[in-house]
Amino acid sequence: MYKAVFIDMDGTLLEDYCTISKASQKIIKYLLDLGIYVIPVSARPLHGMMPVLKPVIDESMPMVSLNGSYLYYKNEIINDVRISISNTIKVYQAIKNDNVTPIFYNQMEWYSDRNNEIVQKEQRITPVQIVIKDFEALLDHWEKSNHSPNKIVVVGDENTIKEVQAKLRILFEDQLNIYTSDMRYLEIMDLQASKKTGVEILVQKLGLKPEEIIALGDHFNDKDMLQFAGMGIAMGNAPDDIKAIANYITDTNKNDGFAKALKYFFY
Incomplete structure (x- = not known):
C-alpha cells in the first residue's frame, strides 16, 4: 500500500491556466481522507505554491519548494540549501550578456535586476512583491544579511536556454544542479538541492520507505x-527521456492525467 504521493505542480497537477481540475481535487480529498500524505514538490517558491494549493492542501502538509532547496513543514524550515555567493557571481557573469532574464529566489523573497514581461508573468502567481535591484546592490544586500539564493532561474527562448544550459554545465560541473523545468526555464541550485533530496528528507522524517511512495512529474x-x-509516474506531456525512466505513463495535464493515474493506483 502506498502511503504518500509526491506531486509536481506545473505540467502535472495544474492545468495550463494554473488551475486544479475538479477530478484532481476529488482524488486529493479521497487520498487525504484515507490518511495518505499528498505532498507538493515544486520549482515554485513557497509563496507561489500556497495560494494555488489552498483549495485542496492546507499548510499542515509538508511542502517542497524551489526544487528541494527549501522545505517547510508544521511552521518549521527543515531544509534550506543555498548557492554560494561566489557561484552566484560566476553564474551572473556567465549569462549577463545573453538574452535572458535571471531571477533569484531566497527563502520567501525573490529578486531580479530587471522588470520586464517575464518578471511580471511570475509576479502574477505570487502575492509576494519582487524586489528589483541591480546586481551589485543585490550582492551588497545579501552580504550584509548573510544570505544567498536558494535558486536562480534563467528565462529565455528555447534555443537560448539550450545554449546557456550547455555553457553553464561546462563551467559548473560537479558544483551546481542545472536543468530545465520547462524548455524556457533553466533551474540552478546547489548540488545538495534537488527534488529527490527534498523527497528523501521527508521520507525519512515521516518514517516511510521509497517503495511506499508514488511520485508524479x-x-x-x-x-x-x-x-x-x-x-x-510520468505525465503524457513529459519529454520522451522522462517517460523512458518512469514506471508508469499517464495522460497529459490537460486531460486529467494526474487524477487518472491516482485513480488507477488507489481505486
Missing part, C-alpha cells in the same frame, strides 16, 4: 524524484 527537474520513488 513532467520534466527534467522531476527525473531523480521519479527514479527514487517506488512508483514513478
Whole structure:
C-alpha cells in the first residue's frame, strides 16, 4: 500500500491556466481522507505554491519548494540549501550578456535586476512583491544579511536556454544542479538541492520507505524524484527521456492525467 504521493505542480497537477481540475481535487480529498500524505514538490517558491494549493492542501502538509532547496513543514524550515555567493557571481557573469532574464529566489523573497514581461508573468502567481535591484546592490544586500539564493532561474527562448544550459554545465560541473523545468526555464541550485533530496528528507522524517511512495512529474527537474520513488509516474506531456525512466505513463495535464493515474493506483 502506498502511503504518500509526491506531486509536481506545473505540467502535472495544474492545468495550463494554473488551475486544479475538479477530478484532481476529488482524488486529493479521497487520498487525504484515507490518511495518505499528498505532498507538493515544486520549482515554485513557497509563496507561489500556497495560494494555488489552498483549495485542496492546507499548510499542515509538508511542502517542497524551489526544487528541494527549501522545505517547510508544521511552521518549521527543515531544509534550506543555498548557492554560494561566489557561484552566484560566476553564474551572473556567465549569462549577463545573453538574452535572458535571471531571477533569484531566497527563502520567501525573490529578486531580479530587471522588470520586464517575464518578471511580471511570475509576479502574477505570487502575492509576494519582487524586489528589483541591480546586481551589485543585490550582492551588497545579501552580504550584509548573510544570505544567498536558494535558486536562480534563467528565462529565455528555447534555443537560448539550450545554449546557456550547455555553457553553464561546462563551467559548473560537479558544483551546481542545472536543468530545465520547462524548455524556457533553466533551474540552478546547489548540488545538495534537488527534488529527490527534498523527497528523501521527508521520507525519512515521516518514517516511510521509497517503495511506499508514488511520485508524479513532467520534466527534467522531476527525473531523480521519479527514479527514487517506488512508483514513478510520468505525465503524457513529459519529454520522451522522462517517460523512458518512469514506471508508469499517464495522460497529459490537460486531460486529467494526474487524477487518472491516482485513480488507477488507489481505486
